[in-house]
Amino acid sequence: MAIEVRIPTILRTYTDGQKAVEGGGETLADLFTDLETRHTGIQARIVDGGELRRFVNVYLNDEDVRFLDGINTKLTDGDNVTILPAVAGGMV
Amino acid sequence: MEALLLILTTMLTITQALVDQIVAHARQDHPDEACGVVAGPEGTGRPERFIPMLNAARSPTFYEFDSGDLLKLYRELDDRDEEPVVIYHSHTATEAYPSRTDISYANEPGAHYVLVSTADADDAGPFQFRSFRILEGEVTEEEVTVVETY
Numbered sequence: 001m002a003i004e005v006r007i008p009t010i011l012r013t014y015t016d017g018q019k020a021v022e023g024g025g026e027t028l029a030d031l032f033t034d035l036e037t038r039h040t041g042i043q044a045r046i047v048d049g050g051e052l053r054r055f056v057n058v059y060l061n062d063e064d065v066r067f068l069d070g071i072n073t074k075l076t077d078g079d080n081v082t083i084l085p086a087v088a089g090g091m092v
Numbered sequence: 093m094e095a096l097l098l099i100l101t102t103m104l105t106i107t108q109a110l111v112d113q114i115v116a117h118a119r120q121d122h123p124d125e126a127c128g129v130v131a132g133p134e135g136t137g138r139p140e141r142f143i144p145m146l147n148a149a150r151s152p153t154f155y156e157f158d159s160g161d162l163l164k165l166y167r168e169l170d171d172r173d174e175e176p177v178v179i180y181h182s183h184t185a186t187e188a189y190p191s192r193t194d195i196s197y198a199n200e201p202g203a204h205y206v207l208v209s210t211a212d213a214d215d216a217g218p219f220q221f222r223s224f225r226i227l228e229g230e231v232t233e234e235e236v237t238v239v240e241t242y
Contacts, residue, residue: 086199090181091125
């Protein structure tokens with residue numbers, strides 16, 4: 001099952017500079033485990049304690065997966081997944 | 093990645109018009125933090141297109157781009173072969189220097205992080221407009237050169 005995954009600049013060190021890679025899995029959690037087999041280290045930048053990191057946004061097609069089933073969101077062949085770190089900060 | 097690091101400069105060159113737009117946005121949203129991007133053609137490091145963003149946190153101490161807006165922004169930059177040359181936000185009660193939070197969430201290694209302080213907003217006195225590189229937790233302040241045109 002092929003899912004296209006768009007990789008943000010900050011994580012391209014794990015993908016030899018590629019902007020997009022392919023992966024597979026029944027759910028997002030499976031997909032990130034699959035990516036880890038070829039792009040060692042990437043999973044820990046996205047997932048922490050079995051959940052998506054708070055300041056990493058993951059989109060399935062155009063939808064933020066937090067409004068779907070989070071890391072357990074089911075995937076279908078041909079889906080597009082986009083990873084974007086939040087742009088956030090503040091004075092504290 | 094090496095290629096990216098080579099083109100990093102230690103100076104921000106920006107037009108007066110863009111500086112004015114960033115400061116006006118910061119003042120307008122005070123006492124909440126304001127945030128946004130100035131996009132430029134990929135690889136040039138030249139800030140050109142002012143894109144104010146909504147602070148989804150609507151907070152005087154925190155900012156975060158709305159996640160839907162963030163996706164739209166990056167799609168648009170991609171389609172136009174642009175990158176976020178400047179990422180700006182305001183501090184409303186403290187100096188224009190990256191906080192611990194700013195440093196831990198800084199995820200654009202190629203961007204100039206511009207901070208504006210509106211702590212002076214009541215008497216419209218001198219404000220701070222400063223620019224930084226934030227790379228793997230390291231903050232480097234850089235000179236800001238304001239020009240009329242590029």
